[in-house]
Amino acid sequence: MSRFKGSNPVPRAGDSQPAVGVLSPLPKPARSASVTIPAVTIPATIPAAGPPQAPAPWRPAGSGEALRQFDLDNPLRKLGLYLALAFIFCRFSLLGEVVSTRLNFDPHLVRILGIPTFALAILTGGLGRVLRSRLSYAWLGLLAWMILSSPFSYWPGFSASLTLNFFRGQLPMLLIIGSLVLTWRECKLVLMTIALACVVNVLSGRLFTVSADTDGRLSLELGTIGNANDFTAHLLFMLPFVIFVLLANRGLIRRILCLVVVGYGVYFCAATGSRGGFVAFGAALAFVLIQAPGRVRIGALAATGVMALLVLAVLPQSLQQRYATLFTNDTDDIEAIDSTQARANLLHSSIRFTLQHPILGVGPGEFSDYEASVAKSEGQRGAWQVTHNAYTQISSEVGIPALLFFCAAIMMSFRTFGRTYRAARSRPGLRPMAIACFCCQLSLVGFCTAIAFLSLAYTMYLPSMTGLALAISRSLEHEMAGQA
Numbered sequence: 001m002s003r004f005k006g007s008n009p010v011p012r013a014g015d016s017q018p019a020v021g022v023l024s025p026l027p028k029p030a031r032s033a034s035v036t037i038p039a040v041t042i043p044a045t046i047p048a049a050g051p052p053q054a055p056a057p058w059r060p061a062g063s064g065e066a067l068r069q070f071d072l073d074n075p076l077r078k079l080g081l082y083l084a085l086a087f088i089f090c091r092f093s094l095l096g097e098v099v100s101t102r103l104n105f106d107p108h109l110v111r112i113l114g115i116p117t118f119a120l121a122i123l124t125g126g127l128g129r130v131l132r133s134r135l136s137y138a139w140l141g142l143l144a145w146m147i148l149s150s151p152f153s154y155w156p157g158f159s160a161s162l163t164l165n166f167f168r169g170q171l172p173m174l175l176i177i178g179s180l181v182l183t184w185r186e187c188k189l190v191l192m193t194i195a196l197a198c199v200v201n202v203l204s205g206r207l208f209t210v211s212a213d214t215d216g217r218l219s220l221e222l223g224t225i226g227n228a229n230d231f232t233a234h235l236l237f238m239l240p241f242v243i244f245v246l247l248a249n250r251g252l253i254r255r256i257l258c259l260v261v262v263g264y265g266v267y268f269c270a271a272t273g274s275r276g277g278f279v280a281f282g283a284a285l286a287f288v289l290i291q292a293p294g295r296v297r298i299g300a301l302a303a304t305g306v307m308a309l310l311v312l313a314v315l316p317q318s319l320q321q322r323y324a325t326l327f328t329n330d331t332d333d334i335e336a337i338d339s340t341q342a343r344a345n346l347l348h349s350s351i352r353f354t355l356q357h358p359i360l361g362v363g364p365g366e367f368s369d370y371e372a373s374v375a376k377s378e379g380q381r382g383a384w385q386v387t388h389n390a391y392t393q394i395s396s397e398v399g400i401p402a403l404l405f406f407c408a409a410i411m412m413s414f415r416t417f418g419r420t421y422r423a424a425r426s427r428p429g430l431r432p433m434a435i436a437c438f439c440c441q442l443s444l445v446g447f448c449t450a451i452a453f454l455s456l457a458y459t460m461y462l463p464s465m466t467g468l469a470l471a472i473s474r475s476l477e478h479e480m481a482g483q484a
Contacts, residue, residue, distance in 0.1 A: 067182055067183075067474070067477075067478050071124070071125065071129075071182060072182060072183065074124055076120055076123060076124050077120070077124040077126075077180060077182075079120060080116075080117055080120030080121055080124060080126075080180045081180045081181065081186060081189075083113055083116055083117040083120065084117050084121075084176050084177070084180045084181070084190075085189055085190065085193050086113050087110070087113040087114050087117045087176065088173075088176075088177070088190060088193050088194065088197070088464075089193050089194075089196060089197050090109045090110055090113060091110060091173070091197075091460060092193075092194055092197035092198070092201075092238065093196075093197035093198075093200035093201060094200075094201070094204070094222055094224055094225065095109060095200065096108070096109040096110055097222045097223060097224060098200070098204055098222070101221055101222060114172070117176055117180075118172050118175070118176065120180070121175055121176050121179045121180050122175075124179070124180070125179075126175060126176075126178075126179025126180060127175065127179065129178070129179045130174065130175050130178045130179050130467075130470065133178070133470050134412065135178075135409075135412055135413065135416060135466050135469060135470050136174065136178070136466070136470075138405045138406070138408040138409035138412060139171060139174060139405070139409050139463060139466065141401075141405040141408075142394075142398075142402055142405040142406055142409065143163075143166070143167060143171060145360075145398055145399065145401055145402040145405060146159075146162075146163045146166065146364050146398055146402065147163055148360065149360040149361055149363060149364060149397075149398045149399060149402070150163050150363065150364060152360050152363070153362065153363020153364065153366050154362050154363045154366040154369055154370045154373070155363060155366055155369055156363070158363075158365055158366065158369075159363040159364040159365055159366055162364045162365040162458065163364050165458075166364075166458045169460075170458060170459055170460045170463060171463050172463075173460045173463045173464040173467060174463040174464070174466050174467040174470075175467070176467065177190060177464060177467030177468055177470075177471055178466070178467035178468075178470040178471055179467075181467075181468075181471035181475075182471070182474065182475065182478070183475050183478055184430075184433060184472075184475040184476070184478070184479050186471070186475070187433075187436065187468070187471050187472050187475050188432070188436070190468065190471070191241055191244055191245075191436055191439075191468075192241075192245060194238065194241040195238075195241040195242045195244065195245045195258075197238065198235070198238035198239060198241060198242050198261065198265065199242070199261055201234065201235065201238060201265075202235075202261050202264045202265050202268065204220065204222075205218070205220060205231070205264075205268050206264060217271070217272055217273040217319065217322075218231075218268065218271040218272050218273075219231060219272065228272035228273060228274055229272065229274045229276060229277065229450075229453065229454055230454060230456070231268070231272055231274075232268075232269045232272045232274040232276070232277030232280075232450065233274075233276075233277065233280070233447060233450040233451060233454055233456060235265050235268060235269050236269065236277060236280050236281065236284065236443070236446035236447055236450050237443050237446065237447040237461050238265075238443075239261075239262055239265045239266070239443075239446075240284075240439040240440070240442040240443040240446070241439060241443065242258050242261050242262055242265070243258070243262060243439050243442070244435055244436050244439040245258050246258035246259065246262070247435050247439075248431075248432040248435050248436070263307065263310075266281075266307050266311070267307075267310075267311055267314070269281060270311045270315060270319070271315065271319070273319045273322045273323070274450075274453075275322065275323060275325070275326050275336075275453070276449075276450055276452065276453025276454065277450055278323055278326065279326070279449060279450075279452075279453070280446045280447070280449035280450035281446065283445055283446065283449040284442055284445050284446035284449070285300065285304055287441070287442060287445045288300045288442065289301070291438070291441070292438070321336070322336045325337055325340060342383065342385070343388045343453070345383070346371075346383060346385060346386075346387055346388055346389075347387070347388070347389055347392060349367075349371050349374075349383075349387075349396075350367060350387040350389060350392035350393065350395070350396040351392060351396075353367070353370065353371070353396040354392060354395040354396045354399075354400065357396070357399065358399060358400045359399045359400070359401065360398070360399045361395065361396055361397045361398045361399040361402070362396060362397055363397060363398075364397050364398055364458070365397060365458075366397060367386060367387050367393065367396055367397050368382075368383070368384050368385055368386055371383060371384075371385075372384050386455035387455050388453055388454060388455055389451075389452055389453065389454075389455070390451035390452065390454060390455055390456050390457040391403060391406070391407070391451075391452065391457075393455045393457045394406045394457045406457065409462060409463075409466060410444065410448055410462060412466075412469075413444065413462070413465050413466045413469040414441060414444050416469040416470070416473050417437040417438075417440045417441045417444075417469055417472070418437070418441065419473070420433070420434075420437045420469075420472055420473045420476050421434050421437035421438055421441070423476060423480075424437065424476060427480075429479075430476070430479060433472065433475070433476060433479070436472060437472060440465065440468060440469070440472075443465070444465060447461060447462075448462075
């Protein structure tokens, strides 16, 4: 049978039945008009033309195999998936830190949920599913280089501890998401879980743990993202998942709630006074204007204009002067100018150490100690601060090869989302998947720009995004196989 509806089937070689709707060919003389090739007969009758050929089957980068029904139905994997959703929610919402801050009690939610989730991912063959993808290679390369660099570190013990924490606390997000999440329905559950975690972040900032610094900046009373700049980067990573729920659902109430969350999130980003966050927001907006469809561009411009006017109306004068230092030093905010100069000096030092130790760096997590030691030897006062740039943090602490692995991991994830977006966009039934990929790319653009001003290289965000890229690309193959 032909694969296209309405087209005439092509008779197979050696078939005695004529094609349906086509008269049997008349007897031919000895010199037949048909051309015979060994084992193949080209008939004189040509089937009617059908619809245009569908795009060639698409396979996710480095998958190597289709999903097995056993993996989809495995009860242990399903149990691991539900635990993973709870684990992801706790990690991104910082629920454990919120509880411990308010109740002075540490519930250890991450450990309670993380250990069995990781174990079930391994037991159900998740390690093999992740390692078969090329997306995991760059992260494994970075981990291997961190291990290699640690013995030669300025302080080997601390570097080994940081490497161990990255291995068992941050990198497993790639394994958990990339191995336990197999279908598009399960990918949507992960996306909505992260969006719900963002709601908790915004509620925490609005109702519970926001405090004003002496210069009017807002920051959380939480350890992980207590710094105003870290809080902004966290929100820039999270808000695109709320935008996915906004665009992929048609319920009016849900859309209104998403708009409220996004509005409050943008306000908090502005109220932190993070200039790096301001630049990252501009990069994310530029990405939308370049890559999004026309209606989305118009909506993004209109929403940005409205939010900008509202934010300017409520921001204190001190924060407006702080943002003005991005364009001029003619301002009364001396602290912001001094901060800019200090960060420039740290950037120069990190580049200097990168060139002095290009292969293994000064050791994972050892920039501040090494910088203080060098400054003391030169008769100067050490800054005792991190690099405030995730990229030079990697290059100065672990070496240029580690930076290449780090950047490769980001680019491979971004390109995987891009390929999946283009493949899903051409199929009407997969429009939500295309929206999800676009929002994930938006999250990457905003976050990767923000960390150019922050030292967040050894955190869970980017491994999580790589795991999500692997899961969504694999689910696209599964959806296309089901539609074939």
